[in-house]
Amino acid sequence: MTELAQAAGVLAPPRRRDAAATRAAILEAAKTAFAVTGYDRTSLRDIAALAGSDVALIPRYFGGKEGLFTEALKATIAPDRLRDWDRRRFARDVAEMMAGAADIADPRTRTFQFLLQAATSPTTAPLLGRAVQERFLAPIRDWLGDTAGQERARVLAAIYIGFLVERLIRGAALEGAERTAFIERVTAVIEGVIGPE
Amino acid sequence: MTELAQAAGVLAPPRRRDAAATRAAILEAAKTAFAVTGYDRTSLRDIAALAGSDVALIPRYFGGKEGLFTEALKATIAPDRLRDWDRRRFARDVAEMMAGAADIADPRTRTFQFLLQAATSPTTAPLLGRAVQERFLAPIRDWLGDTAGQERARVLAAIYIGFLVERLIRGAALEGAERTAFIERVTAVIEGVIGPE
DNA sequence: CCCTTATGTCAATGCGCGTTGACTTACCCG
DNA sequence: CGGGTAAGTCAACGCGCATTGACATAAGGG
Numbered sequence: 001m002t003e004l005a006q007a008a009g010v011l012a013p014p015r016r017r018d019a020a021a022t023r024a025a026i027l028e029a030a031k032t033a034f035a036v037t038g039y040d041r042t043s044l045r046d047i048a049a050l051a052g053s054d055v056a057l058i059p060r061y062f063g064g065k066e067g068l069f070t071e072a073l074k075a076t077i078a079p080d081r082l083r084d085w086d087r088r089r090f091a092r093d094v095a096e097m098m099a100g101a102a103d104i105a106d107p108r109t110r111t112f113q114f115l116l117q118a119a120t121s122p123t124t125a126p127l128l129g130r131a132v133q134e135r136f137l138a139p140i141r142d143w144l145g146d147t148a149g150q151e152r153a154r155v156l157a158a159i160y161i162g163f164l165v166e167r168l169i170r171g172a173a174l175e176g177a178e179r180t181a182f183i184e185r186v187t188a189v190i191e192g193v194i195g196p197e
Numbered sequence: 198m199t200e201l202a203q204a205a206g207v208l209a210p211p212r213r214r215d216a217a218a219t220r221a222a223i224l225e226a227a228k229t230a231f232a233v234t235g236y237d238r239t240s241l242r243d244i245a246a247l248a249g250s251d252v253a254l255i256p257r258y259f260g261g262k263e264g265l266f267t268e269a270l271k272a273t274i275a276p277d278r279l280r281d282w283d284r285r286r287f288a289r290d291v292a293e294m295m296a297g298a299a300d301i302a303d304p305r306t307r308t309f310q311f312l313l314q315a316a317t318s319p320t321t322a323p324l325l326g327r328a329v330q331e332r333f334l335a336p337i338r339d340w341l342g343d344t345a346g347q348e349r350a351r352v353l354a355a356i357y358i359g360f361l362v363e364r365l366i367r368g369a370a371l372e373g374a375e376r377t378a379f380i381e382r383v384t385a386v387i388e389g390v391i392g393p394e
Numbered sequence: 395c396c397c398t399t400a401t402g403t404c405a406a407t408g409c410g411c412g413t414t415g416a417c418t419t420a421c422c423c424g
Numbered sequence: 425c426g427g428g429t430a431a432g433t434c435a436a437c438g439c440g441c442a443t444t445g446a447c448a449t450a451a452g453g454g
Contacts (some may be wrong), residue, residue, distance in 0.1 A: 005278070015418090016421090017419090017420060017421065017430080017431050017432070018431085019430075019431065019432095020412085022431080036319070037319060038237075038317060038318065040235075040237045041237055041318065041319070043410075043411065044411080044412065044413090045411080045412090053432085054433060054434085055412085055413090056413080056414080056415095056432085056433075056434080057431085057432070057433095058412090058413095059412070059413055059414080065412065065413095065414080066410075068390055079320070107425085109294065116317055116362065117317055119362055119365050119366045119405085120235060120313055120314055120317050120362075120365070121235065121238070122233075122234065122238070123238070125365070125366070125368075128366055129367075129368055132366055138257070138430060149374065149375050149378050150375070151375050151378040151379040151382055152382060154363060154367075154379060155382050155383060155386065157363060158255065158356075158360045158363035159355075159359050160357055160359070161358075161359045161362045161363065162355040162356050162357070162358045162359020162360065162362065163230075163355045163359065163360070165313065165316055165317075165355065165358045165362065166351060166354060166355035166358065168316050168317070168322065169312075169316045169322070169325050169326065169329055170326070170351075171322070171326055174348075177346065177377040178346050178347070178348055181346050181348040182351060182352070184346040185348055185349060185352050185390070186215075186352060187385060188389070189352065189356070189389065189390065192384070192385070192386065194387055213400085213450090213451090214400075214401050214402070214449090214450060214451070216400075216401065216402095218400085219401085226399085240440080240441065241441080241442065241443090241444085242441080242442090250402085251402065252442080252443090253402085253403075253404080253443080253444080253445095254401090254402070254403095254440070255442090256443055256444080257443095257444095261442075261443075262442065262443095332426095370420060372430090
């Protein structure tokens with residue numbers, strides 16, 4: 001719970017009465033909690049505690065748990081800074097990130113982990129299709145510069161998520177020679193998909 | 198087949214008392230249910246119903262839900278027939294499988310889906326590390342013929358899982374030109390990792 | 395053939411969950 | 425500065441869950 005609090009960074013001030021701020025704090029806590037624990041394992045009481053708020057406000061402000069999740073989903077995968085990624089460094093950056101341990105503070109990690117959690121739950125999976133298409137695959141396709149199909153975006157997204165899961169299972173960071181070899185190989189795979197230019 | 202007959206078990210008339218068979222039926226039902234629904238969303242009542250048995254037997258035979266899960270995990274990822282895979286056809290076989298829709302009847306699908314479900318749950322993730330290492334990465338490494346490190350096995354496993362998740366998110370099978378392009382690209386990626394011979 | 399025991403059934407218990415409605419308190423406008 | 429209302433608190437509800445122990449019954453050896 002302390003790690004979550006640190007990741008969300010919402011526990012500081014003497015709270016004044018401000019519905020908008022409270023709502024925002026709850027949403028922020030939800031984004032983190034859902035990404036880490038998944039939909040079913042996250043209780044509204046957890047989220048409220050993380051946000052320094054009260055459980056009863058969540059049904060009132062978001063219309064229930066599903067409403068909160070839907071909004072957190074949109075807020076999580078909506079605004080991304082894909083255009084900031086440097087194409088020449090991208091593959092190696094990702095490879096090094098994947099060789100380390102999971103860090104929920106990294107927005108990229110959190111976004112994809114949220115996605116992964118949502119994908120593996122039959123409750124939330126149906127909500128994903130359109131959102132992923134619009135806010136995820138389409139931007140990647142633009143970034144890649146594809147004009148025809150989007151299969152390259154699919155492949156890139158799939159591989160990215162795959163390494164995320166591998167890191168999740170692995171638990172700890174890679175060390176020494178295995179780390180080096182791993183990074184080389186992952187870099188090569190991703191560059192193979194991204195292609196030149 | 199067996200599962201379905203047991204699910205419809207009310208009709209199968211002369212129910213004999215056989216602890217071993219009951220235990221096996223429960224375990225079989227658990228393997229399927231956990232793979233499809235995940236640990237938290239699967240209730241012991243669901244499993245018992247699927248096995249045509251009674252809820253109370255599960256804590257008695259398996260020591261509780263976690264015990265059942267652990268055993269189902271071992272039974273699911275235990276001995277696989279990796280050696281049967283034809284190295285030259287492997288990449289394309291996988292690519293075509295990934296282009297389609299998820300089919301829980303395929304044992305490969307079920308195994309990996311089980312793995313994925315377990316990986317995304319903090320409750321079950323710690324149980325995975327050793328099991329994956331012993332029963333999954335090591336065989337792949339042998340199959341690949343690596344003598345030094347196992348980073349290639351890691352990469353292959355990661356990519357495989359990634360496409361599995363992508364298929365899960367996608368929901369439906371790919372069609373037409375996108376399907377063709379997707380298969381080509383996935384084949385190329387996997388062959389790049391497997392390498393020649 | 396009956397009696398013991400393994401095997402299966404069932405009702406009950408306690409717990410955590412999401413949600414609701416009544417209550418209290420702080421803020422702000424007149 | 426006082427009252428009205430928005431904002432937050434709290435207790436309680438119904439529900440489904442895993443687990444338990446008491447009970448019923450089939451099976452098979454003496």
